[in-house]
Amino acid sequence: MKVLVTGGAGFIGSHLVDRLIELEHQVVIVDDLSHGKREYINPKARFYNVDIRSKDLEKIFSEEKPEVVFHEAAQISVPKSLDNPIMDAEINIIGTINLLECSKKHNVRKIIYPASAAIFGEPEYLPIDEKHPLNMISGYGITKHTVEHYLQVYSVLYGIEYTVLRYANVYGPRQDSTGEGGVVSIFCERMLEGQKIYIFGDGEQTRDFVYVKDVVDANILAMNNLKNDIFNVCTNSKISVNNLFDLISSIIDDSLKPIYGEERHGDIRHSYMTFEKIRNKGNWEPKYSLEEGIKETINFYKGL
Ligand SMILES: NC(=O)c1ccc[n+]([C@@H]2O[C@H](COP(=O)([O-])OP(=O)(O)OC[C@H]3O[C@@H](n4cnc5c(N)ncnc54)[C@H](O)[C@@H]3O)[C@@H](O)[C@H]2O)c1
Structure with a gap:
């Protein structure tokens, strides 16, 4: 086609x-x-x-x-x-x-x-x-x-x-990690480069990745x-930014600690979505766990 x-x-x-x-x-x-x-x-x-x-x-x-x-x-x-x-x-x-x-x-x-x-x-x-x-x-x-x-x-x-x-x-390989791109690629790239990582607010805000x-x-x-x-x-599940940091650092370097900054104005506290409709009508559901997806993303940033 x-x-x-x-x-x-x-x-x-x-x-x-x-x-x-x-x-x-x-x-x-x-x-x-x-x-x-x-x-x-x-x-x-x-x-x-x-x-x-x-x-x-x-x-x-x-x-x-x-x-x-x-x-x-x-x-x-x-x-x-x-x-x-x-x-x-x-x-x-x-x-x-x-x-x-x-x-x-x-x-x-x-x-x-x-x-x-x-x-x-x-x-x-x-x-x-x-x-x-x-x-x-x-x-x-x-x-x-x-x-x-x-x-x-x-x-x-x-x-x-x-x-x-x-x-x-x-999230995944090739996502822009400059500016305010995806948090997963920002964490992966900065951790691999040994740069400081900033988290807006207390890091307890949750998202569906x-x-x-x-x-x-x-x-x-x-x-x-x-x-x-x-x-x-979506995945019908949520993870906090703090837990995401821990998950990625457990693979790259578990001695890393984030630096907490001001909460961003207008940031949503909790968000996740259900995929029941597309599962019922199209038999789609996510195949990748967050751990699997993050490992592939890290490999990309390592040039593997
Ligand atoms: N990344 C996410 O988490 C996410 C979530 C929800 C929706 N989306 C949507 O998915 C789509 C793809 O997002 P992405 O994350 O891959 O972004 P991206 O910026 O990597 O991709 C967008 C592409 O569009 C091109 N583009 C921008 N303006 C253009 C223009 N005027 N003419 C021609 N090309 C133009 C850019 O060069 C870029 O290659 C977007 O529509 C976005 O709104 C993304």
Whole structure:
């Protein structure tokens, strides 16, 4: 099948591309390399260094005629979405509408889209299911959720199928460990380099960490299943930042101690999500334990 992956040079997108190529699909990548890396681009994919907001996107659809689109490209930083909400909306909403218009014009059958736990804000109950009320507390949360509405409208009006996958905290090899990227990769890389590690607040805040290869499995499942619906992709379990630190340091160097700093304004205290719906409708469940996923991530940062 011919598939197009936006953001295919990024963390999740590049793992997805690798799997699609293993499965012998023809893969086209659109990525402007604003956050992705050229070295993560699978050489068997056709790569276009193009911004999803650009008019050139239409030429790509016209030439490539993909049947399925995985739309991973996004501005992913919550602080940037607060500092520059216009830029956030231009990429995550206007860029996506550009993609939807191209998909409509060139008869894309299906779009698979990652939303985020950021749309729930401080949870009203745990674990979070797909019916949990939405309470966005960042521009990023708003833009990720807005696209869910557009997908629904394009499916009703133009018959383009969609699946929304609401990822919990995804972690694994290739995740950006600079800035405010994933805490797992930040801990792994800094511990391996012998650098100080800072924890915001008391470290008792909890999160649901799902391994990137499990997330890829859910995307592959969605190519031909889970039509016109929304699913959590998560582990239904939680770990505190302190316990995560202990787990990673027990593998790298158990003499390490974190430095505690101010709690971050707007940080959610506890969050984890249930995957019961995608298990019932698609037989998906995470295969990787946190220990297994972290060991693979550490090996990546060790260059193994
Ligand atoms: N990582 C997580 O924990 C997580 C959780 C929930 C949802 N998501 C979503 O999953 C998707 C992938 O996230 P990721 O963690 O792999 O991020 P990432 O930054 O590694 O990947 C995003 C890719 O999109 C590209 N990109 C950004 N703006 C672009 C533009 N205007 N035109 C073309 N390409 C552009 C970047 O260069 C990058 O390669 C995003 O949509 C994100 O919102 C991620």
